[in-house]
Amino acid sequence: TMVTNSAAFGDDPFVDKKCPGCGTPWPASRVEGTGESSIRCVKCGTVVNPFGFEEGYTIVFDHESQVGLTMDAANAHDFAQRAREMAALPPNARQHPILLFEPHTIPGTLARLRPFIGNIGTTPSADLPDSHNAGDFGNFLVGARHPYGMSLETLNRVKTDAHLDTNEVRPGAVLICPVKIDGGGVYIGDCHANQGDGELGLHTTDITAEARVRVNVIKHLALDGPILLPVAEDLPFIA
Incomplete structure (x- = not known):
């Protein structure tokens, strides 16, 4: 479940983003550390992500991709430090992996995959x-x-x-x-x-x-x- 940061957008958190610090619309961003404060404005350094988690999870799959298991805080942090690798993003992907946020509120939960x-x-x-x-x-x-x-x-x-x-x-x-x-x-x-x-x-x-x-x-x-x-x-x- 997501929560919004109202200072980081105008009408719509998906498509009307702005920097809460300098007011730049659709600000260029950089990664600084991990966690929900890791996405920052290139221009002024303010946290710019319009979304955060109320409930979230990091999941690993078995080798046959039949079952998923949610991770605890330690593993979520480890994955965040290697977010781009663990998310297997394509080489030309232009995004910050959500694994950076370290979601881990329901560890140890199994679910079948389809x-x-x-x-x-x-x-x-x-x-x-x-x-x-x-x-x-x-x-x-x-x-x-x-x-x-x-x-x-x-x-x-x-x-x-x-x-x-x-x-x-x-x-x-x-x-x-x-x-x-x-x-x-x-x-x-x-x-x-x-x-x-x-x-x-x-x-x-x-x-x-x-x-x-x-x-x-x-x-x-x-x-x-x-x-x-x-x-x-x-x-x-x-x-």
Whole structure:
């Protein structure tokens, strides 16, 4: 569960960030140590992360990636000191690994793994954050004062609802997506190792992942949003 640092953003902690110290919008940042105070403004040194943890966890997987186990404070600190390596970030990734924050509030918890893709679909027809390319989360853009703010009418016209965050978007599933720009612009992100029925309270297990998809074009099919055809075992029994 995340908490926000209201001094580090304007309308929206995801897309309207600012430095609480010098006021720089979308400040460049550097890593200084570990923990929730480790992300600092390059210009003035103030802590700039807009989010922190109320509850959080660092998880290790078995070699077959079937089961995850949450770590204690000592191991979370060790992983934080080697965050980029332990997160297995791609060489060109431009992000600070969340392992730097040392989350460890529920150590010793086991959970089965079933990886899936949280954000997969086609590019919207206007510039908007991928996290907000959805009918629910996208509503935070409506009337916002930052550059991504737009009307509800515009949002409904341009979005493609790629931020599904459903655990049924996993190997074997079929996702039929709307196309709103030339070429479609398929993109993938926000992969998770496991999750319940929806990312409620932001409870999930974010991971680095490799994904392979096969893309087929269905011409003359008008869609407002995606249609998910899950694998058979994910269907309700009476279906």
